[in-house]
Amino acid sequence: MTTTIRLTTAQALVRFLANQYSERDGQEQRLIPGVWGIFGHGNVAGIGQALLQAATTGEADLPYYLARNEQGMVHASVAYAKMRDRLAAFACTASTGPGSTNMITGAALATTNRLPVLLLPSDMFATRAADPVLQQLEDGRGGDVTVNDAFRAVSKYFDRVSRPEQLVPAALAAMRVLTDPVETGAVTLALPQDVQAEAYDWPAAFFRRRVWHVGRPMPEPAAVERAARLLRGARRPLIVVGGGAVYSGAETVLRAFAEGTGIPVADTHAGKGAVPWDHPYAVGGLGSTGSYAANELAREADVVLGVGTRYSDFTTASHTVFGDPDVAFVNLNVARLDAVKHSAEPLVADARLGIQALAGALSDWEVDQEYRDRTRRLIARTREIEETCFAPERNTGELPAQTQILGALNEVLGDRDVVINAAGSMPGDLQQLWRARDPKAYHVEYAYSCMGYEVAAGVGAKMADPSREVVVLVGDGSYLMMAQEIVTMVSEGLKVIVVLVQNHGFASIGALSEALGSQRFGTKYRFRDGDSGQLDGDVLPVDLAANASSLGADVLHATSVDEFRTAMEKAKASHRTTVVHVETDLYGPNPPGHGWWDVPVAQTSALDSTRAAYETYASHKLDQRHYL
Numbered sequence: 065m066t067t068t069i070r071l072t073t074a075q076a077l078v079r080f081l082a083n084q085y086s087e088r089d090g091q092e093q094r095l096i097p098g099v100w101g102i103f104g105h106g107n108v109a110g111i112g113q114a115l116l117q118a119a120t121t122g123e124a125d126l127p128y129y130l131a132r133n134e135q136g137m138v139h140a141s142v143a144y145a146k147m148r149d150r151l152a153a154f155a156c157t158a159s160t161g162p163g164s165t166n167m168i169t170g171a172a173l174a175t176t177n178r179l180p181v182l183l184l185p186s187d188m189f190a191t192r193a194a195d196p197v198l199q200q201l202e203d204g205r206g207g208d209v210t211v212n213d214a215f216r217a218v219s220k221y222f223d224r225v226s227r228p229e230q231l232v233p234a235a236l237a238a239m240r241v242l243t244d245p246v247e248t249g250a251v252t253l254a255l256p257q258d259v260q261a262e263a264y265d266w267p268a269a270f271f272r273r274r275v276w277h278v279g280r281p282m283p284e285p286a287a288v289e290r291a292a293r294l295l296r297g298a299r300r301p302l303i304v305v306g307g308g309a310v311y312s313g314a315e316t317v318l319r320a321f322a323e324g325t326g327i328p329v330a331d332t333h334a335g336k337g338a339v340p341w342d343h344p345y346a347v348g349g350l351g352s353t354g355s356y357a358a359n360e361l362a363r364e365a366d367v368v369l370g371v372g373t374r375y376s377d378f379t380t381a382s383h384t385v386f387g388d389p390d391v392a393f394v395n396l397n398v399a400r401l402d403a404v405k406h407s408a409e410p411l412v413a414d415a416r417l418g419i420q421a422l423a424g425a426l427s428d429w430e431v432d433q434e435y436r437d438r439t440r441r442l443i444a445r446t447r448e449i450e451e452t453c454f455a456p457e458r459n460t461g462e463l464p465a466q467t468q469i470l471g472a473l474n475e476v477l478g479d480r481d482v483v484i485n486a487a488g489s490m491p492g493d494l495q496q497l498w499r500a501r502d503p504k505a506y507h508v509e510y511a512y513s514c515m516g517y518e519v520a521a522g523v524g525a526k527m528a529d530p531s532r533e534v535v536v537l538v539g540d541g542s543y544l545m546m547a548q549e550i551v552t553m554v555s556e557g558l559k560v561i562v563v564l565v566q567n568h569g570f571a572s573i574g575a576l577s578e579a580l581g582s583q584r585f586g587t588k589y590r591f592r593d594g595d596s597g598q599l600d601g602d603v604l605p606v607d608l609a610a611n612a613s614s615l616g617a618d619v620l621h622a623t624s625v626d627e628f629r630t631a632m633e634k635a636k637a638s639h640r641t642t643v644v645h646v647e648t649d650l651y652g653p654n655p656p657g658h659g660w661w662d663v664p665v666a667q668t669s670a671l672d673s674t675r676a677a678y679e680t681y682a683s684h685k686l687d688q689r690h691y692l
Contacts, residue, residue, distance in 0.1 A: 068265040073228045073255070074107075074114035076264070077184075079271050080235050082124035086151045086243055088278040095243065095276060096182065097144075097152055098127040100137035104159025105198065106186030110260025111157040129556070132548040134158045136520035138170025138250075140549065141181045143484070143517075143524030145174075147504060149311045151278060153180035153242050154524075160186045160257060161199025165211050172218040173512040175249030177334075178307075178374075180242040183219070183252045185212050190226045190256035212254040220249035226256060228264035243276040245311065246399045280312070281398055283413035283421045291369075291394045291411045292425035298367035300388075300435060301327045304350055304379065307334025308372020308397055310503040314416035318371065319343060321423045326431040327369070328439045330358035332379050333491065333510040335372065337500035345439065348446060351379040352661040353492035356449055357442035359658040363387035369422075370395040372415045374402045378510065382662035384687045391691060396422070406691035450497055453655050456625065463649040466490065466565060468625050470497050473535070473563070476632045481533040482507050482525050486517035488539040489572035489654060490565070496655045504529070516546030522560040523549050533561065533636060540566040540589070540608055547615065553641040554616035561635045562643045564612065567650040568603050575654065580665050581677030588650070612643040622646040660684045 071079065084095040103112045118124035131137030134156070141154035158164045164185030174181045188200050188210050196202050203209035216222045221241040223234040231253075238251045295301055309318055315338045322329050322345040329339045330350035339346045348355030350362055362368075362385045370393060373379060380386065393408035396418040403410035411418050454471030456464075470493055477483070479501040485491055486509040500506040507525060509517050522536040538547075543564055553560050574587035591601030613619045618640050622628035628646050635642040665681040666674050 067268040069268050069271070070263055070265050072110070072114065072261050072263050073225065073231055074110040074260040075117060076228070076266050076270070077231060077235065078111070078114040078118050078126050079124045081155060082118070082126040083271055083273045084239055085273065085275045086278055087275050088151060088280075092275060093148075093152055095152060095239065096126070096155055098129055099155045099157055100129050100131050100141060101157040102131055102134055102137070102159065102163060104163050104186070106160030106163065106257045107157050107184075107255070107260065108159070110186070110255065110257060111184060113261075130552070132551050133520075133546060134163055134166035135170045135516065136546055136549045136552075138167050138174065138181055138183070139514070139517045139520035140524035140527070140552075142170065142174045142177065142179045142509075143507065143521035144528045145179045145181060146177070146507065147482075147525050147528035149313065150180055150245060150248060153182055155182040155184055157184040158186060160188060160197075161211060165214060168214055168218060169514065171215055171250035171252065173509065173514050173517065175218050175220055177509060177511040178249055180248045181250050182238060182242060183215065183250055185215065185252065185254050186260070187212050187224060187254040187256040189258045191258055193258075210254070212252070215250075215252040215254070218250060219252040220247050221251045222254070223252070224254040224256070225259060228259060228262050232270055239274070239276055243278050245278065280414035280417050281412065283411055283418045287409075287411050287413075288418075288421045288425055290409050291396070292422060294367055294392055294394050294409055295369065295422070295426060296429050299432070300361070300364045301367045301369060301431065302361050302365040303327050303329040304332065304368060304370045304373050305329055305335035305338045306332045306371065306373025306379075309335055309338045309415045310372070312372065312398070312415040314338065314371070314419055315503055317416055317419045317423065321419050324423060324430065325426055326436045326439075328357075328361055330354070330362065332373050332376070333495060333506075333508045336495070336498070336506040336508070337503035340501040341499040342501070347439065347443060349495035351381045351385055352659040353378065353495045353655075353657070354381070354385070354659050355446050355496050356658050357439070357446040359385055360442050361439065365391055367391070368393045370397070370408070371419065372397055375405050376511065377662065381659035383689060383691070384660050384684065386691060387687075393691065449656065453497055463647050464625050464628070465653055466567075466571070466648045467493055467497060467653070467655060469563075469565065469628060469646060469648060470494065472625050472629050473632070474499050476629055476636070477535060478533065480505060481535060482529075483535050483537055484508070484518050484521050484525060485537040486510070486521070487513045487515040487542055487572075488570065489575065490537055490539060492572070493655055494537075504532070515542040518542055519547050519562060520549040522562065523552050523556070523558060526553075526558045526560050527556075536560060536562045538562060538564055539571065540564070540568065540606075541570050543608060547611065550612060550615040550617050550641060550643070558641065559639055560641050561632070562612070562617065562641070564608060564643050564645045565648050566608055566645065567648050568606075569650050571650055571652070574650065575652070576663065579677065580663060580681075581669070581671060581674030583671075583673055609643065609645040612645070616641070618642045620644045660687075662688065
């Protein structure tokens with residue numbers, strides 16, 4: 065006879081999640097280490113009651129964490145998963161209506177970055193006994209449409225649990241997708257609020273301890289031979305390393321492969337640190353904001369070996385950085401979607417096993433000495449450019465340049481300290497200037513590049529590895545969009561350093577606007593001028609440092625690079641969340657550009673600035689092409 069346990073749907077889900085584990089290379093860990101949540105009428109008596117009961121009775125070990133914004137809790141969860149190499153994923157519960165839809169941006173970020181998170185948005189009554197209820201969307205096209213259908217486009221798996229018994233297949237499917245390195249991303253189980261509280265006799269086997277094995281797909285020998293044949297014929301090969309190499313733990317074999325073959329290694333944001341910045345074959349970031357060495361080598365490369373990269377437009381400089389008309393690609397990726405990009409020779413496999421296989425096939429081959437020497441010369445020139453960006457004499461304004469602040473941070477932070485960023489001008493500066501020696505030390509979300517990610521991500525990263533110093537780099541634009549998870553840092557006793565760079569505007573889009581002939585329109589934080597009618601008056605009297613203090617953080621001020629170094633040393637010595645507030649020059653200067661980014665310019669305009677920008681744009685478009 066089958067043993068059953070009578071529980072509500074929410075109680076059953078909590079008990080199920082507490083018994084899920086992931087395993088890779090013999091190492092097991094909790095797949096769902098806890099639940100983030102904000103309660104409302106849609107989940108307080110369902111998931112909320114179930115979490116309380118679990119904590120009170122000890123029937124399930126599933127810790128609850130209180131966030132201050134539903135989008136923020138998804139960002140914290142994603143950052144945690146990134147630090148844990150996608151082997152652990154938080155669940156996030158929200159109430160009906162706006163509480164749930166607040167998570168959609170976080171879902172898109174997770175799926176775009178291919179990072180796992182389990183979303184549990186509350187839904188409207190499955191029985192429809194009280195339609196329309198508070199916060200319900202009424203859609204004249206159908207009675208089964210709810211706002212949660214918006215999750216479908218940004219989730220790798222979506223299901224609505226309209227009956228308790230539907231939870232069994234839905235929950236198992238959710239775990240399958242969360243632990244699949246090819247398919248992972250946001251997984252959404254929409255939970256009608258009445259179904260959450262509805263009781264059912266569950267088979268006891270549903271709650272047994274389950275271990276989800278995350279395998280390492282082996283490379284096909286014939287594919288390895290085809291890839292090796294292409295590389296053997298190369299005279300100017302280049303490796304492009306992405307996040308897949310980091311998630312697979314391929315750093316050691318990748319470094320050995322570069323040393324043995326002499327192939328230089330460029331990195332994407334997600335791949336930075338896989339090869340230390342001072343490795344003899346590390347040439348830095350590639351693409352639109354890439355380094356001098358990486359982009360020069362890319363323009364000459366005849367064969368490109370992509371390792372765990374999805375080739376975003378920033379990586380390829382909008383299909384202009386690879387200049388050889390006959391350039392060929394070998395793509396090593398666990399996902400065939402990425403392995404076949406740019407008409408590549410695909411090597412569909414785990415990055416670590418794939419590199420090991422290529423190393424064996426190329427054990428008697430290496431690039432010629434002339435190419436090694438050219439790589440060294442380009443790296444030396446790149447170091448000179450970096451030092452110039454850090455130098456105080458480069459900036460003539462009253463306030464320090466952002467590049468000088470990054471130079472100081474490079475000096476005061478240790479190899480294992482984590483730097484977090486996502487949007488604005490800092491990702492571009494960081495890609496050229498940050499000197500990462502550890503793959504977990506560089507945490508820049510640049511697939512969705514979501515303003516507001518940074519502070520919340522600091523929470524998740526610190527929870528994932530409390531032994532590391534976590535430093536959130538955030539501009540005033542991102543800070544104003546989502547700073548409230550500082551309260552969560554304080555309430556959870558998490559020591560995080562937030563470097564708040566205030567330049568009273570959108571530095572990145574301002575510079576882009578100027579380059580595109582739009583004269584920095586709408587990119588500065590200013591009063592509306594009474595004469596012009598535009599937002600070009602005096603600087604707003606906004607005190608973000610006071611705001612951070614009001615949220616419970618300690619605050620340190622810096623007005624110069626030297627003061628900033630001193631403040632950072634104090635922040636590192638503290639045991640509390642500390643915000644280091646520094647004002648920088650809105651106008652840079654920024655690192656020199658070595659790549660292009662395709663942002664269309666108006667083809668016709670009454671403005672001279674726009675017409676001139678279009679001529680420049682049209683000339684760059686001539687270099688853009690598909691790699692066929």
